[in-house]
Amino acid sequence: MTLSPDAAFWELRFAPERFAYGTAPNVFLAAHAARVAPGQRWFVPGDGEGRNGVFLATLGAAVDTRDLSPSGVAKSRALAAAHGVTVNATEGDLRGWSAPAQYDGIASVFLHFLPEDRPAVHRAFVEALKPGGVLIVESYHPEHLKRQAEGSRGGPQRADMLYTPELLAADFAGLTAVSMHVVDETLHEGALHEGRSWLTRAVFQKP
Numbered sequence: 001m002t003l004s005p006d007a008a009f010w011e012l013r014f015a016p017e018r019f020a021y022g023t024a025p026n027v028f029l030a031a032h033a034a035r036v037a038p039g040q041r042w043f044v045p046g047d048g049e050g051r052n053g054v055f056l057a058t059l060g061a062a063v064d065t066r067d068l069s070p071s072g073v074a075k076s077r078a079l080a081a082a083h084g085v086t087v088n089a090t091e092g093d094l095r096g097w098s099a100p101a102q103y104d105g106i107a108s109v110f111l112h113f114l115p116e117d118r119p120a121v122h123r124a125f126v127e128a129l130k131p132g133g134v135l136i137v138e139s140y141h142p143e144h145l146k147r148q149a150e151g152s153r154g155g156p157q158r159a160d161m162l163y164t165p166e167l168l169a170a171d172f173a174g175l176t177a178v179s180m181h182v183v184d185e186t187l188h189e190g191a192l193h194e195g196r197s198w199l200t201r202a203v204f205q206k207p
């Protein structure tokens with residue numbers, strides 16, 4: 001099967017045996033583990049090689065994921081099996097994806113879209129949350145371009161794909177902002193997310 005150029009881009013990163021972003025969960029998501037209860041239903045868009053979906057499944061959540069990369073999806077399933085859990089990992093594009101209000105939580109971690117694609121995808125996340133459901137977002141901030149120039153690894157190399165709190169607040173205007181912070185922290189999340197990084201971290205809740 002021929003992959004789209006976007007899928008091929010990610011496939012190149014995930015086809016090797018090593019986990020590009022490691023197997024440990026994203027630090028910000030892990031810090032919010034208390035928000036996850038057994039039996040809840042979570043969606044992890046763009047879960048790559050599965051580290052965050054698997055983490056949520058180990059907390060007892062029923063987890064659906066969707067990612068462009070076939071190797072990423074295969075590694076997600078294998079990582080889940082290695083942890084003794086299952087994740088409903090599916091291959092596919094989030095552009096055009098939609099779901100009814102069925103999730104208790106959505107974790108969007110380092111998932112960056114072009115400005116022409118982002119609002120519709122983010123709208124679909126809002127629609128897919130149940131009332132009371134939470135959305136946890138970690139992304140690179142535009143200031144991070146400076147860190148990339150200094151040698152930090154991670155994130156798109158164009159400002160219009162990086163997110164400020166204001167941008168997220170506008171996209172997720174239908175949700176209540178629980179917290180929003182810009183931080184300058186050192187990441188060690190696999191070989192491809194490494195070094196001092198400007199990040200936007202946010203938690204939203206559906207009324």
Ligand SMILES: C[S@@+](CC[C@H](N)C(=O)[O-])C[C@H]1O[C@@H](n2cnc3c(N)ncnc32)[C@H](O)[C@@H]1O
Pocket residue numbers: 006010021026045046047048049050051052066067068069072092093094095109110111112
């Ligand atoms: C930087 S990686 C982050 C992976 C994962 N969230 C993590 O933190 O380990 C971005 C991920 O988003 C996925 N992605 C990007 N655009 C996508 C799209 N339009 N539809 C589905 N997945 C997408 C890529 O395949 C890749 O796995």
